[in-house]
Amino acid sequence: MIFWLQQLTNGLSLGAIIALIALGYTMVYGVLKLINFAHGDILMVGAFVAIYAAMRAAHYGIPVWFPLIMPVSMAFCAALGVVIEFVAYRPLRSAPRLASLITAIGVSLFLESVGQWKLGAGRHAFPALLSDHRIEALAERYGFYVYVSDLVIFASTLLLLVALQAIVKFTRFGKAMRAVSQDPEAARLMGVDVNRVITGTFALGSALAGAGGVMWGMKFGAADPLMGMDPGLKAFVAAVVGGIGNVPGAMVGGFIMGVAETLVAACSIPIGRMWGSDLVIVGSNYRQALGFLILILVLLLRPSGLFGRHEPEKV
């Protein structure tokens, strides 16, 4: 029982990070109808900025502390997102959508390659930005490990989500975003500066990726130039499962991915005996396939995702 509760906790803390990354995908798609495949690699940049910032901070005697390092990463990634949008996507704004998609893959490969060139392909240790204390009372009495760092990750994810929802729902910028998402042409006619909205969306989404990168690095203790691929892919699936373009959907999708993956990995199901040995389905072997299985099922049953609205194709 405790084991499964433990796995649920593991799943939720993984899901929180995936949800955070999925938000970036979903926002950019909502406004631009572009799947930003470089999103996972921005996460990687965020993790390395945190490593570098922690190094500099330690050098100058500033405490290497999560609330100080994370904003640095987020700010850097926001700026990077804006630059990428300006250089790679804006010139293609009126090109066929496929061109932007290919460009996004190009940007992703570009970031990965520059990372490998400048940082080497190996893994780098990620500094401990948070104490890895666990709640001792639970650990001693039940053998149930809850980490302060996981709680902080969880709490900051929820905080960022609420902040994002507030921006989208209650600010002028959020209103402009929703307008551009509905119809960029009409929004422009109403005096909305579409370019500024898109720039802002990229900045927000990339900042979230940066936050995700810091959390990912912190949770798993290392960073490497290709680290963005795995979380990027999972978050993309989460965004599609939740209904791409939909903010709460991405969040729910992220948690579904994290929890499902962890619980399946924790299973081993004996399915009988053959030639004198037990046959067991080991869940861990299928954990990465599972995400895509969920994706296929959701797309079959609800093609626009769990929370997505079905919109007829405009011709």
Added chain:
Amino acid sequence: MMPRIGEHPGLVAATTAALLAVTLLCGCPPPAAPESGSPTVASTSGGQAPSDGVHASASVQEGSYGDRENGIPIGAYFGLTGAQAVFGQDSAKAMILALEEMEAADWNGGPSIHLILQDDRCKTEDVGLILNKLINDDEVVAVVGELASSLSLVGAPICQEEGVPMLSPSSTNPEVTKKGDFIFRTCFTDQQQGYACAKFAFENLEARRAAILYPGDNDYSVGLANDFTAAFGRLGGEVVLSQGWGKDQQDFSVELDRAKQQEPDVLFVPCYYDDSGQLASQARKRGLDIPIVGGDGWDSPDVDAIGKEATNNCFFANHYSKADESPIVQSFVKSYEKRWGEAPSAMAATAYDGVRILVQAIRSVSEPRDRLAVRDALAATSGFEGVTGTITIDEDRNATKSAVILELRDGEQTFVDTVQPDVP
């Protein structure tokens, strides 16, 4: 809204082309080794490495080394960049050192050697292309490589088919040399290594219950996990969990929790150095304070750099110990440190022995460009005194050697024990 094609056709096309070009340039050829801004230098004569002085973190690039004009061409393929680049770099550095020494001392007499070093980026898909080039364009007499079993298993059938002797200095998976009579290895096999780890865990650590975690997509790890299981069972222990993890996985929490549930005395983790530090630190964090044992894939300072204090109470099997007092080891360690400014890892030691055995074979035959003659000379290798022990190639083209067990203690590798091979 319809996409408006043709508003800025020129601009669009140009940007796409430019971005694609940048992407292709950066993505396709192996990115040059770290801290060197220049593109990969291919086919330039002479050693590319710093020729004088000591560079602490110098890295070797692919290209030509040795006597380019008249030397007997031999090929080498290693991952000089990529996930396990440290191993490839160490192997290449040791080979270059061995060649320089042999040329300078006119070792065993005979023709000079021209080494063509290729980077496979630690990727199976690059191996075929590289071997094709080495065998058909460069017309090499023999090939040294790969160190990773997964990659050697791709290369071996190609070399066998083409009739080119291939010598892997460090691939321990038994299947490698079973690919044919042109495929050799000069290190121990996983059977011997798995036995060494199991015996150490059972006798020195007095473990009776072992849990095994390994990357399920890696031939080396899967093979070593199986061999450990067999040996540990034979000794009287019980493997309570054997669990693989997935490609590029960094979150080991579930696997570790499942292992913890079984209350093992020891954790056996036959992975490469890029995962082991991370796994150790996550294990300690989850309250698994038992000894962790690994294989020769753990031999890199990176384990400690990422795992930090979590790597205390970790042990691994290896090909040699640089603390070994014997003169041949000490002279190798000294010359390697002088040449490259760092201590040689086990991969360097095995590659050093491997290329020396190959050159000895080439220089012992009357027609050094005859691949078949070189193959026969390799097969006849007997009693070769190497850095990693005395090497005799048996009828299965393997070498039977002892393994050493090293302990990680505050980031230092300390020698614990030597385990003699067990031939069941």
